[in-house]
Amino acid sequence: MNIAVCVKQIPDQSVPGKLDPGTHNLVRDGKLILDDSDSYGVEMALQLVDRAGGGEVTLISMAPNGEVSGIRTALAMGADRAVLVSDPSLAGSDALTTAKVLAAAIRRNPFDLVMAATESTDGYTGTVPVQVAELLDIPSVTFAKKVEIENGILKVQRQTESGYDEVECPLPALVSVTAGVVEPRYPSFKGIMAAKSKPVDVLDVAALGTGPLTTSQEIVSVRAAEERASGTVVVDEGDAFQQVVEFLEAIKVI
Amino acid sequence: MSLSKIWVFVEPSESGVSTTSLELITAASGFASTVEAFSYGVGSEVGQILGEHGASKVVVANGLNGVLAGTAIASIMAKRISAEAPDAIFFGSTAEGRDAAARLSAKLDLPVLTNVVNLSLEGGVLLSENAVFGGSEVVSARFKSSGPGLYVIRAKSFAPEARGGSAASVEEVAVGDIGSAGKAKIVQSHVEARSGPKLDEAPVVVSGGRGLGQQDSYQMIEELARLLNGAPGASRAIVDAGWVPYAYQVGQTGKTVKPTVYIACGISGATQHMVGMKGAKNIIAINKDADAPIFTIADLGIVGDVHKVLPKLIEAIKSRS
Numbered sequence: 001m002n003i004a005v006c007v008k009q010i011p012d013q014s015v016p017g018k019l020d021p022g023t024h025n026l027v028r029d030g031k032l033i034l035d036d037s038d039s040y041g042v043e044m045a046l047q048l049v050d051r052a053g054g055g056e057v058t059l060i061s062m063a064p065n066g067e068v069s070g071i072r073t074a075l076a077m078g079a080d081r082a083v084l085v086s087d088p089s090l091a092g093s094d095a096l097t098t099a100k101v102l103a104a105a106i107r108r109n110p111f112d113l114v115m116a117a118t119e120s121t122d123g124y125t126g127t128v129p130v131q132v133a134e135l136l137d138i139p140s141v142t143f144a145k146k147v148e149i150e151n152g153i154l155k156v157q158r159q160t161e162s163g164y165d166e167v168e169c170p171l172p173a174l175v176s177v178t179a180g181v182v183e184p185r186y187p188s189f190k191g192i193m194a195a196k197s198k199p200v201d202v203l204d205v206a207a208l209g210t211g212p213l214t215t216s217q218e219i220v221s222v223r224a225a226e227e228r229a230s231g232t233v234v235v236d237e238g239d240a241f242q243q244v245v246e247f248l249e250a251i252k253v254i
Numbered sequence: 255m256s257l258s259k260i261w262v263f264v265e266p267s268e269s270g271v272s273t274t275s276l277e278l279i280t281a282a283s284g285f286a287s288t289v290e291a292f293s294y295g296v297g298s299e300v301g302q303i304l305g306e307h308g309a310s311k312v313v314v315a316n317g318l319n320g321v322l323a324g325t326a327i328a329s330i331m332a333k334r335i336s337a338e339a340p341d342a343i344f345f346g347s348t349a350e351g352r353d354a355a356a357r358l359s360a361k362l363d364l365p366v367l368t369n370v371v372n373l374s375l376e377g378g379v380l381l382s383e384n385a386v387f388g389g390s391e392v393v394s395a396r397f398k399s400s401g402p403g404l405y406v407i408r409a410k411s412f413a414p415e416a417r418g419g420s421a422a423s424v425e426e427v428a429v430g431d432i433g434s435a436g437k438a439k440i441v442q443s444h445v446e447a448r449s450g451p452k453l454d455e456a457p458v459v460v461s462g463g464r465g466l467g468q469q470d471s472y473q474m475i476e477e478l479a480r481l482l483n484g485a486p487g488a489s490r491a492i493v494d495a496g497w498v499p500y501a502y503q504v505g506q507t508g509k510t511v512k513p514t515v516y517i518a519c520g521i522s523g524a525t526q527h528m529v530g531m532k533g534a535k536n537i538i539a540i541n542k543d544a545d546a547p548i549f550t551i552a553d554l555g556i557v558g559d560v561h562k563v564l565p566k567l568i569e570a571i572k573s574r575s
């Protein structure tokens with residue numbers, strides 16, 4: 001069982017995101033970290049390979065400046081190797097371009113399953129995984145909250161508006177997972193040490209051989225959203241519920 | 255100058271078609287002279303309501319046979335797109351909507367704009383407003399390329415409006431063989447029942463988060479919601495923990511709600527949660543941490559323990575009736 005896991009490396013989300021006023025691209029200075037949303041896919045892949053009794057987990061990432069800090073975190077969790085695509089020409093790529101790059105990187109090694117998060121934390125278009133699946137010409141199941149493989153069949157519980165669907169499909173396939181799918185492990189000290197010597201292939205676009213890549217939308221302006229002002233804040237001394245009652249009365253809810 | 259044709263992916267609901275779909279049809283009919291819907295799992299009677307909202311035709315996919323709907327619709331659209339040449343295609347920001355947009359995008363090399371919260375037509379070009387960074391900034395964007403742009407639009411960005419047009423004509427098409435993408439099949443659907451008004455339509459929403467401490471405490475949320483004729487909701491944290499089904503989730507990846515009052519209990523106020531509820535007319539928050547971000551948008555904030563405030567609040571409201 002060989003699994004390719006897409007892992008996005010993103011700016012630290014405790015610092016609010018910013019767009020460059022000139023290029024309207026996301027400002028990515030400072031160290032990038034593993035998108036927390038992708039730690040679930042990494043964990044799920046490790047467990048599936050383990051249950052299958054062998055195989056490799058290969059990380060696939062596209063990030064600027066040969067950035068590997070986030071990849072190292074996922075290698076420390078137990079992934080075997082990584083392919084990183086890094087090229088100045090990819091700055092400001094849109095979702096489809098990103099998908100073309102990831103699909104080309106995935107194709108370099110044999111795979112049975114591709115894993116991704118349902119949406120990233122910073123861009124959250126939520127379209128990259130299915131675009132990758134279409135480019136690889138494989139089936140996809142998004143919003144997975146439970147993933148199993150039995151006799152070469154992928155079995156997924158997929159979240160729906162009203163509950164969940166049981167979806168099955170043959171491998172190879174792509175699955176995008178939610179944060180409820182599994183509890184990610186913390187890298188151990190041994191894992192962190194081992195990660196330092198695991199192979200990371202760093203490629204540019206020429207080495208990928210995708211042909212020309214263009215981004216076909218542009219941002220024309222950026223503004224702050226209207227802010228909601230905050231109102232009254234009271235500290236509960238045992239009777240704050242009374243204020244809630246009065247508030248609900250004032251707006252005629254009760 | 256208006257556009258000539260917009261396609262809209264219309265999703266079914268228990269009562270016919272989803273409210274978000276009607277929002278998209280209404281919006282599209284403000285920008286284009288012809289609006290055509292693509293749907294599945296609906297009867298021909300939906301032609302009436304779609305027509306009233308501005309669609310002239312609805313193409314209904316038949317024989318899905320377990321194939322995921324977004325995949326099936328993308329395949330049907332892809333086959334007709336060059337002959338019928340729509341100027342734009344609208345999708346709701348749902349699981350199926352995103353699947354359909356993503357498949358179509360990669361099939362036909364068309365770009366997508368996502369998290370769209372508003373659209374305008376300027377000089378014959380659609381300009382979208384997209385909520386980014388959890389809705390704290392809004393970017394205006396447009397497509398540079400030719401060919402229809404794909405727009406994935408958030409719920410409640412437009413108001414649905416029945417303008418009384420005649421019924422849309424209904425064209426049924428068979429899904430047929432859609433290649434390897436069609437190999438993923440639904441073998442069984444599970445409906446997790448919920449009672450009371452619908453979360454995204456209820457005038458009152460009472461939501462609980464991780465601050466409830468344990469699953470049992472969610473009963474307080476349900477009881478308060480029931481007393482106020484509202485719907486219970488949740489943060490993603492407790493959906494992921496398995497305390498409540500996904501259908502309860504409010505936020506970026508869940509429902510967008512705009513009730514008269516939203517009561518957040520033990521919810522910190524992450525940007526991804528707030529993007530789904532900050533359109534509420536009134537917000538009440540109960541959180542024991544005075545620095546919780548939810549207080550920055552609350553009209554009434556109670557710094558306190560949900561286990562102390564909620565039982566008293568429930569008693570007080572009960573004793574009134």
Ligand SMILES: Cc1cc2nc3c(=O)[nH]c(=O)nc-3n(C[C@H](O)[C@H](O)[C@H](O)COP(=O)(O)OP(=O)(O)OC[C@H]3O[C@@H](n4cnc5c(N)ncnc54)[C@H](O)[C@@H]3O)c2cc1C
Pocket residue numbers: 006007008009026035037038060061062063092093094095096098102115116117118119120121122123124125126127128129365366367368369384386387
């Ligand atoms: C605020 C903002 C808004 C944007 N809006 C749009 C838009 O409307 N349309 C558009 O085309 N582009 C948009 N972009 C650009 C888009 O985010 C990037 O192209 C990004 O590289 C991929 O999209 P995503 O993060 O939204 O992916 P998503 O589809 O949300 O990501 C889902 C999963 O795919 C995998 N994945 C995604 N990117 C990578 C990567 N670089 N390396 C490895 N795995 C990855 C991960 O598993 C990830 O969790 C936006 C960017 C920003 C910062």
Ligand SMILES: Cc1cc2nc3c(=O)[nH]c(=O)nc-3n(C[C@H](O)[C@H](O)[C@H](O)COP(=O)(O)OP(=O)(O)OC[C@H]3O[C@@H](n4cnc5c(N)ncnc54)[C@H](O)[C@@H]3O)c2cc1C
Pocket residue numbers: 037119120121124462463464465466467488489490491492503504505506507508509519520521522523524525526527530540541542543546558559560561
């Ligand atoms: C891509 C992406 C998409 C996401 N989509 C969503 C989404 O759709 N919806 C969503 O909700 N989240 C979403 N999230 C998750 C979001 O970032 C937060 O993790 C989540 O909203 C936190 O839930 P919470 O507020 O219940 O928990 P926490 O952040 O853990 O907050 C719990 C709060 O409870 C308070 N508390 C603790 N004990 C008590 C007590 N006894 N009484 C009162 N207060 C108490 C604490 O002070 C704290 O503020 C998404 C995240 C990502 C990355």
